[in-house]
Amino acid sequence: MEPPQEISGGGGGGAETLKNMPPGSSISIAYHPNFGPHDDLIVLELDEKLIPDVLNERMVLRGQPDEDAVLCTQSKTYAMKFVGTSNSVLLVPPENQSESYENQQKNDINNTDEKAVARIIKVVPGSLELIEVSPKLDKLKLLLSENTYKFDENDMEILEENQESRAGLYNWNDLIDNIQASDEELRFGLQALSAVEINGYWRLVDESYMDMILGVLLKNSVLNDRSLNALNEDEVVNMLESDGFPMVLARHCLHLYANQVKENDSMESCVWKLDEKRVCIHYAREILKGGKRKLESFMEEWRKKTPDKMQPSFDLMEGEVLTEKLGVETWVRAFRVSSLPSTPAERFSILFRERAKWDWKDLQPYIRDLNVPGLSAEGLLLKYTRKTQPSPNQDPVFSAR
Numbered sequence: 001m002e003p004p005q006e007i008s009g010g011g012g013g014g015a016e017t018l019k020n021m022p023p024g025s026s027i028s029i030a031y032h033p034n035f036g037p038h039d040d041l042i043v044l045e046l047d048e049k050l051i052p053d054v055l056n057e058r059m060v061l062r063g064q065p066d067e068d069a070v071l072c073t074q075s076k077t078y079a080m081k082f083v084g085t086s087n088s089v090l091l092v093p094p095e096n097q098s099e100s101y102e103n104q105q106k107n108d109i110n111n112t113d114e115k116a117v118a119r120i121i122k123v124v125p126g127s128l129e130l131i132e133v134s135p136k137l138d139k140l141k142l143l144l145s146e147n148t149y150k151f152d153e154n155d156m157e158i159l160e161e162n163q164e165s166r167a168g169l170y171n172w173n174d175l176i177d178n179i180q181a182s183d184e185e186l187r188f189g190l191q192a193l194s195a196v197e198i199n200g201y202w203r204l205v206d207e208s209y210m211d212m213i214l215g216v217l218l219k220n221s222v223l224n225d226r227s228l229n230a231l232n233e234d235e236v237v238n239m240l241e242s243d244g245f246p247m248v249l250a251r252h253c254l255h256l257y258a259n260q261v262k263e264n265d266s267m268e269s270c271v272w273k274l275d276e277k278r279v280c281i282h283y284a285r286e287i288l289k290g291g292k293r294k295l296e297s298f299m300e301e302w303r304k305k306t307p308d309k310m311q312p313s314f315d316l317m318e319g320e321v322l323t324e325k326l327g328v329e330t331w332v333r334a335f336r337v338s339s340l341p342s343t344p345a346e347r348f349s350i351l352f353r354e355r356a357k358w359d360w361k362d363l364q365p366y367i368r369d370l371n372v373p374g375l376s377a378e379g380l381l382l383k384y385t386r387k388t389q390p391s392p393n394q395d396p397v398f399s400a401r
Contacts, residue, residue, distance in 0.1 A: 014095025084126035135181030234269035292333035319365035
């Protein structure tokens with residue numbers, strides 16, 4: 001084996017010199033004048049696909065003092081894990097940070113064929129690794145639930161510039177300071193919660209109030225012979241405003257219960273079509289607020305409450321209700337997947353407290369929204385459940401592991 005060769009040349013010795021070293025070569029090392037522990041310098045190991053986000057400053061650390069910080073790109077969230085190393089990893093700063101030391105060396109060396117020296121500023125004990133994780137959106141619902149929007153004549157005017165009037169209210173900057181999620185994931189979380197921005201603050205709207213707005217929309221549509229499949233946005237919003245509802249909530253009602261079928265152009269308003277499933281589920285939730293009901297009684301009232309030409313089907317209630325047999329009667333009660341935590345361990349714990357054993361057809365609606373990076377749906381089941389199947393012709397049954 002040939003002995004290593006030293007790199008010659010005037011000056012140099014910063015990180016740039018190390019990057020340009022040819023294979024099989026070597027370089028002398030020395031302590032930098034500022035050598036020390038430098039606890040503020042941490043080595044971060046990155047997947048190549050994340051390098052552009054770092055170089056273009058599209059990453060941000062998020063977390064409160066009592067939380068483990070996460071690193072967020074525009075669309076993903078990563079936990080950070082420190083991994084120690086038994087090797088000596090030496091950190092060399094960029095050359096421009098070593099100029100004073102380089103000038104000192106030049107003054108002390110008269111030989112014009114000066115050898116490059118790498119100046120070590122820190123010995124690195126390990127590095128941070130990034131692990132993609134699910135955004136922590138359960139906290140988002142807790143924060144927005146502190147002050148839900150309920151109809152009040154003065155509610156739209158209380159947001160004066162004082163802390164007391166803004167208690168329990170959060171704008172976008174407040175949310176990104178408090179929620180460990182990327183911007184894209186946070187927007188998705190707000191949409192999933194049906195949150196709306198009112199006077200700059202993101203709010204959940206009381207379901208009874210939304211029931212009032214939807215009821216007025218349906219009543220006026222019938223009175224004015226408007227098709228529920230072709231609702232003109234400007235007409236609907238103006239009508240609801242004339243009945244005393246704020247414009248932002250009139251538009252929110254369309255976004256909650258309808259689908260846009262024609263976008264706005266320079267001449268005409270948007271056109272919306274009421275979504276049968278969302279409207280039916282809304283009225284089912286209103287009925288079940290009073291507690292469990294006999295299935296026949298529930299279905300009868302549900303059909304009466306939903307608009308004409310809509311056909312409420314019990315199949316729509318997946319992930320919304322549970323049924324149970326009491327004697328010869330079947331009862332139904334609210335049990336909404338949207339009310340469950342998004343953390344798999346907490347989700348399964350609640351599910352198995354609710355029922356010791358779950359048939360697959362009943363369990364699936366309550367876990368299919370779980371998304372854990374690097375873990376498939378089958379992996380989740382293996383980790384948190386025990387599967388039994390009495391016979392090949394029967395559906396599997398799941399219990400707690």
